[in-house]
Amino acid sequence: MIRQLAIVGVGLLGGSVAKAARLGGLAHRIVGIGRDAGRLRPALDDGTLDLAVTELDAGVREADFVLLAAPVLTIEGLLERVWRAAPDGALITDVGSTKRNIVRAAERLAATRSLSFVGSHPLAGSEQAGYRVARADLFRGATVVVTPTEATELGALKKTTEFWEALGARVSSLDPETHDRTVAAISHLPHLIACALVDGAARVEPSALELAARGFRDTTRIAAGDPDMWTEIFLANRDALSATVEAFREALADLQRAIDAGQADALRAVLARIKATREQVR
């Protein structure tokens, strides 16, 4: 049982954690922290938060569990202030979509003062954002990746894992580097490609989008994601993304070569192999 849960950023993810924690009775007290008091109001009014504050220090001062639910680059910047303000024994985790930069920053801070940090990344979300789309069941059946390192305290890892499991999630563990490579492949690359697809299609035949069928709509749905959030993610995971784009380019070039050469058999074999790979994805 958490005594005081402080959630920094009460949007889709932070708000959903707050709602689920409230519903599950996981914390005695839930404090929401945000820059804009007006935006925190709905979560206070509907009983999800016990307290809403705009001052980070005041919000985390008495928290034994701090969740940073801001965009990735913002989390990195917040860590230092949280590190100064949180009480001894506090456990800090986050929801950032990249982990190397955040975990590295937390480990540098741990050298100055021994607080527990465990990186988390819930693979849940939406192309929509904000508290109004937050829901208590967002994490039910979703995967949350935790990213411990050799420096992570086992008790803190266990507590963080149990927290996400209590929200209904399946928890996987990856080291921060593997995590970043993995999300580059399954999340950041698809997003980047969906964006290039919308842009490429519009360039070649501007009127084509009016006729877009289900395949195009599904493939490009995520291109309507929040530009601010995705700018941060792409920049934060630049290196891993770049390697993945390269692998994608090679895969595309292989397909193109078979098409340009009119090699039906070779093309069919590649497509069949890809179909089999795709069918392994639930």
Added chain:
Amino acid sequence: MIRQLAIVGVGLLGGSVAKAARLGGLAHRIVGIGRDAGRLRPALDDGTLDLAVTELDAGVREADFVLLAAPVLTIEGLLERVWRAAPDGALITDVGSTKRNIVRAAERLAATRSLSFVGSHPLAGSEQAGYRVARADLFRGATVVVTPTEATELGALKKTTEFWEALGARVSSLDPETHDRTVAAISHLPHLIACALVDGAARVEPSALELAARGFRDTTRIAAGDPDMWTEIFLANRDALSATVEAFREALADLQRAIDAGQADALRAVLARIKATREQVR
């Protein structure tokens, strides 16, 4: 009212046309034509077809409306035989996903014998195939593109349009070249890209696919499509596809440049523009 509707290929599309035509009472008699009598049996047993034959000539000999519902390259090959076997006054259309090659072949044949041909392409389908997934409402609300040329007889165009509208579709008209460029952009390119995405992700981090979240699943769903069908489509629309892939590559390179240079403002602006374009798609 059609006297005898002959459908060559009773799979997802041909079967759905047969079911919808039966339900809507659009034809006195519906004949299904396929290479394998056993595969035609279910459509005969459930009352969708009045007659099932494995001989093309016998199947179209008394038809006033012939629908070619085979893969694109097969349709091209079938046209000549249909042209010889169909009775005077018959109207022939198809469901091929590319149109330049098919329309051109039909116009060459029209010089030898004056039959009516109108190219059709229903933008409906599924990554599944076969009569067992056919359904009478497949075309309800879907778009069907018809591709008349200067040589197309207006009465035939009207009849074909009314046929698809009677199945619940919205009909758009494009010349064959614009059609092929358009479907390259909104259908063939997304399919090719989804395939490269699955392959690229598997290359860079083979275990990544196990963690695939909703974004990846949606973006790559179509990569599980039928390899035979897509081999034909990619080869049949090679030129238009190639131009579209080039536009896609440029769009991707623009995004990558902004990411590699760490230009947050430029990247945000491009992503916002793409989001606005995507939001125009229903």
